[in-house]
Amino acid sequence: MSLTSEQVHLFRHNGFHKLKNRLPEELVEKLKEAIWRNIREEVEPVVRDAEGRIIRLSGVVDRDPVFLKTATCPLVLDPLESLLGPNIELIKNRHNHATLRRASEHRPEGLHRDVRQWSRTIFTVIFYLEETTVENGCTQVVPGSHHFPGVKGRLYDESVTRQLLEQAVPVPMSEGGMLVIDSMIMHGVGRNRTDGTRMSMTMGYHSVDEIADLENPHRMLVRGERPYDGNVPRRQ
Numbered sequence: 001m002s003l004t005s006e007q008v009h010l011f012r013h014n015g016f017h018k019l020k021n022r023l024p025e026e027l028v029e030k031l032k033e034a035i036w037r038n039i040r041e042e043v044e045p046v047v048r049d050a051e052g053r054i055i056r057l058s059g060v061v062d063r064d065p066v067f068l069k070t071a072t073c074p075l076v077l078d079p080l081e082s083l084l085g086p087n088i089e090l091i092k093n094r095h096n097h098a099t100l101r102r103a104s105e106h107r108p109e110g111l112h113r114d115v116r117q118w119s120r121t122i123f124t125v126i127f128y129l130e131e132t133t134v135e136n137g138c139t140q141v142v143p144g145s146h147h148f149p150g151v152k153g154r155l156y157d158e159s160v161t162r163q164l165l166e167q168a169v170p171v172p173m174s175e176g177g178m179l180v181i182d183s184m185i186m187h188g189v190g191r192n193r194t195d196g197t198r199m200s201m202t203m204g205y206h207s208v209d210e211i212a213d214l215e216n217p218h219r220m221l222v223r224g225e226r227p228y229d230g231n232v233p234r235r236q
């Protein structure tokens with residue numbers, strides 16, 4: 001379902017949008033199964049916590065077809081088309097991961113951006129494979145912070161982050177829910193204070209760069225085409 005012009009306006013103003021539709025239950029179950037299987041079999045590349053437990057699977061679209069199927073389904077690409085236009089690439093070297101936050105996890109709370117500069121922002125979709133609540137550490141965003149200028153890295157220093165955290169709002173989501181953010185928005189994950197897990201998958205998208213003349217192997221065309229508008233011929 002495409003977005004209305006009001007929804008597009010709010011997204012541009014606030015920097016986030018909760019998609020109306022949810023992933024079908026069977027698809028969520030298949031994603032969870034694939035994630036648990038990859039965790040059990042310790043399929044690299046993974047990120048581990050201090051105790052050596054797997055907390056992230058990287059490069060998921062090359063693991064099992066269900067990940068790419070989900071990342072490119074019309075439930076995601078139709079609304080993204082309202083934001084990015086008709087030609088969309090999936091980014092394979094930013095996000096493209098599944099994250100497991102374990103019970104009573106004590107990772108420090110903080111805020112980050114996914115990219116450095118507003119002129120090169122991407123849009124991130126977070127797919128929630130379990131319900132997220134304030135108790136299990138739902139996503140937090142600072143509305144409008146994607147309009148702040150670029151900083152040196154993707155983090156502010158601690159004192160600014162503390163002030164920003166005071167303005168962060170929680171965004172609880174249902175299982176199967178999807179949240180699109182402008183990746184310049186300051187966002188983070190709350191602490192999981194429950195006995196359960198909090199599982200999610202994150203993907204990044206970009207509109208096709210019509211001036212780029214060389215194909216980037218980390219970008220996969222998932223909708224439309226790759227027009228070329230450069231004023232010199234494409235390199236071969």
Ligand SMILES: O=C(O)CCC(=O)C(=O)O
Pocket residue numbers: 095099126138139140187188189200202
């Ligand atoms: O799961 C979330 O709430 C945030 C995800 C995120 O920031 C990431 O995957 O980079």
